[in-house]
Amino acid sequence: MTTVFLLINQEHLLLEKSGNWGYGNDLRAIYRTPHHDEAINQKVELTVKNPDLRMRIIDAQLDERGIPVLEQEILSQIPPRPPQIVTPEEPQDALENAAGKPEEQSSAQVQMG
Secondary structure (H helix, E strand, O other): OOEEEEEEEOOOOEEEOOOOEEOOOOHHHEOOEOOHHHHHHHHHHHHHHOOOOOEEEEEEEEOOOOOEEOOHHHHHHOOOOOOOOOOOOOOHHHHHHHHOOHHHHHHHHHHHO
């Protein structure tokens, strides 16, 4: 197994390849490097951009598919992903038709009567 280095912040979120902090739902998207000095450089760069950010470097082993295997201690510290509230978006046409224009309402009444 190969050792890689990951970054985890003070909120126990993992750095993703996109540069965002994530919950580790997709371990393939987690930032990882086989070189400890690259992880240190990434840590310094992020700290310069955000001085309030606190993070540490952790090591993990890659499985046979190349996905990091995190220790149970690390996994237990990652907070649960907050629920996402999805609101259905109605198309603008549907909103206009629901409101109706006065001309359309009067013609609709005539057709019904």
